[in-house]
Amino acid sequence: MTVTNQYTRTAKGLHWLMALLLIGLIMLGFYMHDLPLSPEKLQFYAWHKWAGVSAFLLVWIRLAWRIRHRPPALPVDMPKVMQLAAHAGHAMLYLLMLAIPLSGWLMSSAKGFQTVWFGVLPIPDLLGKDKALGDLLADVHTALNLLFIAVLVAHVGAALKHHFIDKDDILRRILPGRTV
Numbered sequence: 001m002t003v004t005n006q007y008t009r010t011a012k013g014l015h016w017l018m019a020l021l022l023i024g025l026i027m028l029g030f031y032m033h034d035l036p037l038s039p040e041k042l043q044f045y046a047w048h049k050w051a052g053v054s055a056f057l058l059v060w061i062r063l064a065w066r067i068r069h070r071p072p073a074l075p076v077d078m079p080k081v082m083q084l085a086a087h088a089g090h091a092m093l094y095l096l097m098l099a100i101p102l103s104g105w106l107m108s109s110a111k112g113f114q115t116v117w118f119g120v121l122p123i124p125d126l127l128g129k130d131k132a133l134g135d136l137l138a139d140v141h142t143a144l145n146l147l148f149i150a151v152l153v154a155h156v157g158a159a160l161k162h163h164f165i166d167k168d169d170i171l172r173r174i175l176p177g178r179t180v
């Protein structure tokens with residue numbers, strides 16, 4: 001287990017790569033959902049699924065890294081309840097980063113649309129075709145995304161509060177550059 005007072009280059013890289021990927025996935029997901037049926041819509045669905053499978057793989061890599069590299073400690077003068085909220089928020093983000101792609105994969109399986117990753121690697125379906133279950137899983141996928149957006153808004157709000165109000169090192173230590 002490595003312990004430092006900085007996030008490692010890998011932790012920072014994975015954080016910002018996944019932030020971009022997940023925010024892009026959310027925007028594409030809501031945009032494509034409302035489009036009328038067309039070849040373009042189907043292409044967007046395929047891209048969304050390929051990126052979602054990639055995010056699912058990346059979060060496992062990130063978790064494997066995280067287990068072996070403890071993040072820097074929170075400021076000692078930060079109230080215990082805020083420290084607890086920060087840890088709970090991060091745990092929630094990890095949980096949702098796993099649950100959201102998994103619910104998409106289950107939904108796609110139940111709807112009978114197999115995912116072929118980047119058009120070359122078929123991903124096994126986790127469920128048999130079942131329209132009612134597919135519709136239910138689509139609602140679950142949307143609800144989990146709405147919850148994710150709420151946690152994310154709190155996460156970004158907390159990061160900005162640390163930077164501009166508390167004027168501590170929390171945001172700077174995860175920004176690119178100044179790495180151990």
Ligand code: HEM
Pocket residue numbers: 015018019020022023066071074086090091093094097152155156159160170171172173174
């Ligand atoms: C989809 C987008 C994002 C996700 C999923 C995400 C997720 C996470 C997670 C899970 C951690 C905890 C790392 C750990 O200790 O293991 C973290 C840390 C952090 N994130 Fe994000 N993040 C996102 C976007 C952002 C954005 C946009 C900002 C800033 C404006 C930000 C600022 C931070 C900061 C400052 C930390 C470090 C907190 C500390 O030092 O304890 N994140 N993020």
